[in-house]
Amino acid sequence: MKLLSSDTIRRCFAALPGHAIISADFDQIELRVAAGLAKETTLIEAAKQGQSLHKIAAVRLWGEHYTSDQYRYTKNVNFGWLYGGGAKTLSDQAGIPFAEAKAIIGEYSKAFPALTAYKRREQEAVLRSALTAEEYRSYRAIQQRMWEYRASTVEGRQARLALGIELDRLLYRKVGYAITPFGRRLAVDAYKAYAVVNYKVQSASRDIMAEALLRVMDDDELEPTVLLPIHDEILGMAPLRKAEYIAERYGMVMSTSFMGVPITASGKVYGKSWGHGYRKENG
Numbered sequence: 001m002k003l004l005s006s007d008t009i010r011r012c013f014a015a016l017p018g019h020a021i022i023s024a025d026f027d028q029i030e031l032r033v034a035a036g037l038a039k040e041t042t043l044i045e046a047a048k049q050g051q052s053l054h055k056i057a058a059v060r061l062w063g064e065h066y067t068s069d070q071y072r073y074t075k076n077v078n079f080g081w082l083y084g085g086g087a088k089t090l091s092d093q094a095g096i097p098f099a100e101a102k103a104i105i106g107e108y109s110k111a112f113p114a115l116t117a118y119k120r121r122e123q124e125a126v127l128r129s130a131l132t133a134e135e136y137r138s139y140r141a142i143q144q145r146m147w148e149y150r151a152s153t154v155e156g157r158q159a160r161l162a163l164g165i166e167l168d169r170l171l172y173r174k175v176g177y178a179i180t181p182f183g184r185r186l187a188v189d190a191y192k193a194y195a196v197v198n199y200k201v202q203s204a205s206r207d208i209m210a211e212a213l214l215r216v217m218d219d220d221e222l223e224p225t226v227l228l229p230i231h232d233e234i235l236g237m238a239p240l241r242k243a244e245y246i247a248e249r250y251g252m253v254m255s256t257s258f259m260g261v262p263i264t265a266s267g268k269v270y271g272k273s274w275g276h277g278y279r280k281e282n283g
Contacts, residue, residue, distance in 0.1 A: 006278075007275050007278060008275070009275075010273065010274040010275035010278055011273045011274070011275030011276070012273070012274075012275075013227065013235065013273055013274040013275070014272060014273040015237050015271075015272055015273065016237065018239060018240055019237050019238060019239055019240060019243075020237070020238060020239075020240050020243040020269050020270065020271055020272070021227075021235065021236070021237055021269075021270040021271060021272070021273055021274050021276070021277065022225070022235075022236045022237065022238050022243050022246055022247040022250065022267065022268070022269050022270065023233055023234065023235050023236065023247065023250070023267070023268055023270055023274070023277065024233065024234055024247060024250030024251045024254055024265045024266060024267040024268070025231075025232050025233035025234075025265060025266065026205075026208075026209070026212075026232040026233075026254070026263060026264070026265045027263075027264045027265065027266055028047075028052070028053050028054070029205050029208065029209075029232050029263055030079070030201050030202070030205055031043065031053045031054075031078060031082075032047050032053065032258065032261045032262070032263055033201050033204050033205050033208070033258055033261070033263075034082055034115065034118075034197070034201050035047065035053070035115075035261055036258050036259030036260060036261040037118060037181070037197075037200060037201065037204070037259065038112075038114045038115045038117070038118035038119075039114050039118075039259075040112055040114040040115050040118075041114065042056065042060070042111075042112065043056065043057075043112070043115075044260065044261050047261050047262055048261075048262055050264070053078070054071065054074055054075050054078060055071075057074045057077070057078055057108070057111070057112075058070060058071045058074040060111040060112070061073075061074055061077075061104065061107055061108060061111060062074075072094065073090070073094050073096070073104060076090055076093045076094050077090060077104060077105060077108050080093060081105055081108060081109075082115065082119070082197055082198075082201070083195070083197060083198035083201075084192070084194030084195050084197070084198060086105065087101040087102035087105055088101070090104065090105060118197070119194075119197050122178065122196045122197055122200065123193045123194055123196060125176075125178065125196075126176035126177070126178060126188045126190065126193040126196045127139060127176060127190055127193050128176070129176035129177050129178075130171075130174040130175055130176030130177075130188075130190035130193075131170075131171075131174060131176075131190065135170060135174075138170060139167065139170055139171070142163050142166050142167050142170070143167070145163055146159075146160050146163045146164070149163075168191070171190045171191040172191070174189075174190035174191070175187050175188065175189055175190060176188050176190050176193065178196050178199065178200055180200050180203045180204050180207070181204055181258075181259065182203070182204060182207040184203050184207070186199045186200065186203060204258070205232065208256065208258060208263055209229065209231075209232055211256070212234070212253070212254040212256065212265070213229050213234060215253050215254070216234060216250060216253050216254060219249075219253055221246075221249070222236075222246065222249060222250065222253060225237055225238045225246055234250060234254065235274060236250065243269045244269055246267075247267030247268055247269050248267045249267070250265065250267040251264070251265040251266050251267035252265075252267075
């Protein structure tokens, strides 16, 4: 059976005659939430000035005259590294050598020290909540021993592999937790403690979106135009003569702040269907 493309599915959401499909979605909400959680001042100030956080990161990594490829690498790092991906993940996603990916991540960590420290703190908190004091000491001791062996030698790789098996056994079926700014308690597998930042950012973004949807639905002018929420976007339909105005109001009502970081939303008119807007944007 042939699967429908995402563009085909989007085009199924068609406007009634005399109407247009409209939408509003948040501007880089996950990066802004991460900046707020970590108190990364460089990104917070950029958000306050309405700048692209991807562009700010690209300038910090490559300078003002970064290339399109370098910008793509930066976007990969922004999400991949923050959510637990390392050099191998970046190498695979960007199609670049492992050594180059490792160097990029090293520069990124230095460019955004608050994010780096936040990621480390959150992982440590998960491990401490998942392990007993004795187990945690064992975990740290095994990690320390791993650094004593060089991965460039056969003996070193074998030793690190054996220690890795010890870590796996220690973390097997151990579950920690994290608390979001909205009071949500999240279970986190100790074996994947690196995922905690992903969980907290995604959870907080979801709660911000839920509150935004409630505000839109509580607006007498906007509520009749809403079709459905999709991730960080609200899709609607409005008469052609009011489409631009309603889309702009979506963005205004959805916009808010989080831990001192502006969380803005931008409205747009897609046209005859949801798919028409994506076709226009993506060429």
